[in-house]
Amino acid sequence: MSDDLINIKVNQKEIQVDKNLTVMQACEIAGEEIPRFCYHDKLSIAGNCRMCLVEIEKAPKLVSSCTMPLMEGMSIITNSEKVNAGRKGVMEFLLINHPLDCPICDQGGECDLQDQAMYYGFDKSRYKENKRAVDNKNMGPLVNTIMTRCIHCTRCVRFATEVAGVPELGMLGRGENAEITTYLEQSITSELSGNVIDLCPVGALTSKPYQFKARPWELKRTDSIDIFDSVGSNIRVDSRAEEILRVTPRTNEYINEEWISDKVRFNYDGYYQQRIDTPYIKENQKLSISNWEESLKVLKDKLKTLKPLALIGEHVDLETGYAIKKFMSNYGKDNVECRTDNHAILESLDSYRFNTPLNDIENSDLIILLGTNPKIETPIINHKIFKAYNNDSKVFNIGENISLNYKTEYLGESLSSLNNENLIKALKKSTNPLIIIGSAFLNKIKNIKTLKSIFSYADKYKVITKEKNNLNFLIPYASRVGQLIIGNTTNKLCEPFSNLKKDNFELVLSFGSEHIANEQFNNCFKVYFGHHGDDGAMGSDIVLPTPLYTEKNGTFVNIEGRPQEAKKCHNPIGSAKEEWSILKKLSDELSFDFIPNTFEQLRSELFDKHPILSDYHEIIAVENSTSITPDIEFEDCKAEYPISNFYMSDVISKNSVTMAKCVEEITSTPSLLEKSA
């Protein structure tokens, strides 16, 4: 028997468990379900709801199992009369001031209190006194509050402080006067604030946009992936008929744990605004409504004579990318580009992905942020850095002096600040250093030597060793890593996209990339495949409607190189057609070789060509690259951050009313942290 295991009994059943667990965790291992409100395994233990009472032999009174450490030989009883009576008593007290408004409560049907009251509640109240009523509090445009329903579990307070890293929520007063509120009722300034809605065990904190929209049992649940940043958070899309009504997280301990960013949670109203629902053709400098037959005929004629270039936008799935590559191969090589933001890369996968597994970030003891603002680019990664920070990791920042929800040491604005004396000293002491280099620099680097120097630097200071590679590249776009893996780029040697010789191309096919509006394509014939009317669509000669990620199946590779599937939730809006089927049709008419007849065939062909992509949910394994130069030399480039406004980073969010409200109410009031700093 190992030292860490002890023998205990749960309901007379003998088990061996880790001695560092609590009584509640041990009961769960033994298969006994313990009711709880305040306990949450991602948050610190509060022990204030008292719902998890159990009996421990030789203890005179019932104990709250979530706070109780285990002891050798402990005998726990979870199903006795005494336990039941204790829990019933707690429930009666909880229900004293809880309103009986379940029929009009958004939590109804998925409410912890409702469920547990089924087991431990009384059918009538013995309470004759006045009930208390609490004023609702403002928490911003996303979280709706009905504070009379609050049972003071303080999960939201602990979440804001420990996970989101914005200590803005608190419990004021005491006893009957206790109230949960934000400081002076200001909006929560976190990018993860929506998660308090899932955490709230009752209907006190609910979603404002989803208010009175639906009951949980009416909704169709579709598993999908967050494509609004590159983390690839697992989400569940809830829809009724042909409309998405809400987005909630799915637990994935390797990626997003139980959290998702406010952007993917709340921007779904933007899915249905400004949609391109039918093909358009430009006539007399104006886009006018057309149909598939006509628009494809015009496009086919152009494709017969003009040499095309394909641009890939930030929301394009792998299968579409593969179909594009296949179609474009009929016109030669190097004519598909996803690095439309001038993203500098090298040949190997480890030069454009996040090489540290996301759940290892917290183990780092020194983090260097190089031209990246994780708080608004990838809130989930920011949370992991915050975890590391709470484990006493030092965070250095190079680029702009951005404000984050933890302290950073600012070193300077150029890459050469990597040679800062303090940093070198700290690096030498550090046992597990980590570098995150973001688009702000990657989009500016012109010289391949700089990129190689970063690798050499990482090698020199043990950021890259034989066992691990902690040199990370953070690009905020969901499509990028996958598209680069299947080779949808014109150049893999650091050559920026803007150097592309425009004379070589006369026709540009843009798949959701607004860069089609760039000046360099002014004389080209432009075709835009997209779902939202944006600048890219406005300036094009032909606009073809395609489905959104929720309207088709697709694979996305997240920033650490983990392929995941986003499933179709409902049919495309209007006459939108999937990209691959458009390309298939064009191929047939141009008598190109394009075999797949169905999406499944396309996908299996993709997996045949790139077997590493077929292993869903696993990180693609790679050898550490040897891109090392003997002398370290950084070019001088100024950081330019790709996203300046978290709530308005892409065409879908820009069309969302909820996101517009967030900009108005949250970003326009300077953050509490900024003010106090």
Add this chain to the structure above:
Amino acid sequence: MSGNHPGLSNNFSRSGEKFSWSKDNLRSIKNIISKYPKGREQSAVMPLLYLAQEQNNNWISIECIETIAETLNMPKIRVTEVASFYSMYNTRPVGENLVQICRTSPCWLRGSNKITKTICKETKCEINDTSDDNKFTVVEVECLGACSNGPMIQINNDFYEDLDEESTKKIIDNIKEGKPNVIGSQKGRRSSENA
């Protein structure tokens, strides 16, 4: 007690004036903080709230909270939580003399109701209210710990014990006229010796 009690309300307000520590207080703060281990300076929040209340005419304004949060380098909501939890931190302005009448059983048995009535009549203000001339704020509180000398009241930092209607009126009158009062028992008892 109702939510109107200045110490038990969760609604804080601004005074409109900047709050910065007086020189004396800055010295005391240094002393107070030095009592706690490094990294645990936030433990000094309660004594600092007390100092702030003393300096700020006996109440805690939002400005006080913000200054304390800055001094101790802690989130403002955490300071607010502590200030709202304890009834002895007043969350709204009070009169020059905060009259706290004990109404717990021993004082009540000895006639605290009459004392309350007298005080309300003499100060011309209701329970939990401040008089028009801003001289008095009257509140009812639970046991102040001088049970053997009840009924008793506390005015600012002083106890007045063994009260009856007459002696209570006298105390209030003296305050109004700016005359000194005898602190402690009004019957000449020393502490709680046998009467």
